[in-house]
Amino acid sequence: MYPLKSWRLKNAALPIRTLPTDEVAVSTGVAREKPFRLVKSVAVSSLVVILVSTVFLSAFLSHRARKILVQKSEQYASLTAENLNSQVFYQFTTITLAVEGEIRLSRKEQYQRLDRVVRNAIHGLAVESVNIYSAEGILTYSTEEVPLGEKKDLGEPFQKALSGDMFSVMEGRRLSLLGISWPIGPQKMHTYLPMWVELPLSWKRGRIIGVFELTQDVTADQANIARFQVIIFASVAACVGVLFAALVAILRRAERILEARARERQKLEDELHRAERLAVLGEMIAGVSHEIKNPLGIIRSTAELLEKRSEDPRQKKLASIVIEEATRLNNIVTEFLDFARPKDLRLELCCVEEILERNLTVLEAECQKRNIRILRDYKTGGALTPADTNLLYRAFMNLMVNAVQAMEAGGTLEIATALKCLDSRQEPWLEVRVSDTGPGISAEVLPKIFNPFFTTREKGTGLGLSIVLSIIQSHHGTVELVPRSEGGTSAVVRLPMKPQDTSEGPS
Known part of the structure; x- marks a missing residue:
């Protein structure tokens, strides 16, 4: 048997370093938060970028659609103007010059004849009104009830048409929000086209003698484009919302899983630290108990022997007290050994x-x-x-x-x-x-x-x-x-x- 003092010195050389619970919790929490903080930031940033890109995409698509609509309307107006120019020249200008020798729209018969020709030419077409200007910019004819014979300052559109080009102007109020443009009220497109002299048996145009102004109502088309833009934006926003909700659900589930793993890891670490402490404690208890148990047995057996041999009641009582306390101490030592010895x-x-x-x-x-x-x-x-x-x-x-x-x-x-x-x-x-x-x-x-x-x-x-x-x-x-x-x-x-x-x- 080793002396108790030397046994303690030997076991004192077994240091145990245990990580504080708070430190473990903080370290695991930080380790868990950093990657998820990065994932959340990247995810939210990506979704914001997608949403902003959607706004620009919907704006670009609507702008492109409006441009295509304008081109389509201009082509329609160009074909209408060619047909109208031909009808006016052959059914009004030529006949009027041949019969009356001159064209004076101030005469009621000539104006009515021109009006019938124009209205027959645009009948069934998506043209709201037609204005005819002379080369000097004087309004000579209109399908609407407006004053005639006045000189109009039409600016660049009129000059472009006189030079042989086509020019369109959009008229109407619009409301723009987040790249979405929505028409408010009627939307009109005014197209200015040259009016020329027809050359028989030739595809070439003669000299330009005036300007046609064709007005088309494009309100429905503009509203369809706006609805298309809203559908694009709402669809992508809904997809982004679904992706965001799915991402949030995945992140929350991942966080719960990591939290459960962190708790399990913390539990295992606590058990490990406890096992380490108990291992050293068990070794110490086992050594101390063995050192105490042998002399304790001698004390108890000696007290029992004294109790049997003594005839003095007072000594018997003292011996029984020693036996009782030695038994209690032996039970404590036995409990120590039960705790220390491996199962x-x-x-x-x-x-x-x-x-x-x-x-x-x-x-x-x-x-x-x-x-x-x-x-x-x-x-x-x-x-x-x-x-x-x-x-x-x-x-x-x-x-x-x-x-x-x-x-x-x-x-x-x-x-x-x-x-x-x-x-x-x-x-x-x-x-x-x-x-x-x-x-x-x-x-x-x-x-x-x-x-x-x-x-x-x-x-x-x-x-x-x-x-x-x-x-x-x-x-x-x-x-x-x-x-x-x-x-x-x-x-x-x-x-x-x-x-x-x-x-x-x-x-």
Whole structure:
């Protein structure tokens, strides 16, 4: 045997560095936040870029559509003007000159004849009105009731038409918002085209003698373009919204998964740190216990021998006190050793309810003494589970003793078993509940209740629940203390129904 002092010095050279829980939580949180912050920024930026691009795209498409509409309307006006020029020249100008020798539209007959020719030429065509100007810019004819004979200052459109080109002017109010242009009120397109002398049997035009002004109502076409632009913008915006919602859902799911993994990782790290601390603590306890146990046995045996041989009542009483305290100290040392020594399982199929009955048989007298009623609620149907019978007996005994000690003024000790499916993809787990009607455990104490040497009683080592936790975890199960709504505490133990790998456990 080594002296206690030298053993402590030897084990003092085994430092353990544990990462604080807050530091781990912060590091995992930062590690998790950075990539998702980047993903969110990139995603939101991309969606904004897509939305802005959609505005420009819809504006470009609508502008292109309006340009095509103008070209189509100009082509239509050009064909109409060619037909109108031919009809006016051959059916009015030529006939009028041949019959009357001159053209004077101030004469009612000539004006009516020209009006019939023009209206017949544009009948059924998408032309709202026709104006005819002389080369000097005087309005000589109009399908509308406007003053004639006045000189108009038409500017560039008139000059372009006199030079032989076609020129169009859009008239009407429009409202623009986010690149979407919407017509307000009637939309008119005025097209100015040259009026020329027809050359018989020739495709060439003669000299330009005036200007046609054709007015077309393009309100419906402009509204269709605006609706088309709105449909494009709304469709892309809806697609972007769906993509954004899907992305948000994916990110939230990913965050939940990462948070669950972070919690699992934190749990594993906490268990690892606890295992490291308990390993060194167990080595120290084992060494100390062995150092104490041998001389303690000598003290107890000597006291027993003195009690037998002494005839003095006072000495017998002192010897019995020494025996009693040595026994109590031996129990404490034994509990230390139980906590420190590794759990070598001897697995066999056993019925947990039979083990619980053994525990209750031992505690029955104590329960009667404390006026504690025992209730049983077994619902496993005698199901068998692989376990070490002796270790489970000790674990359940510790839980029941704690429950009994918590009910100083009497109460009810309830033992319940059931098969619980914690996950649809796994086998059911065997659940054991040891419940009492005592004062319960405060929220401040509950997180520390399984820590070694933590106790709320004056007498006790604080190792009972730590030993229970060690035994249950060695069976790949879980144990937790749950406050009851009606008062008291329930110790919930869950054990697998079949042998499991170390990585498996209830969720």
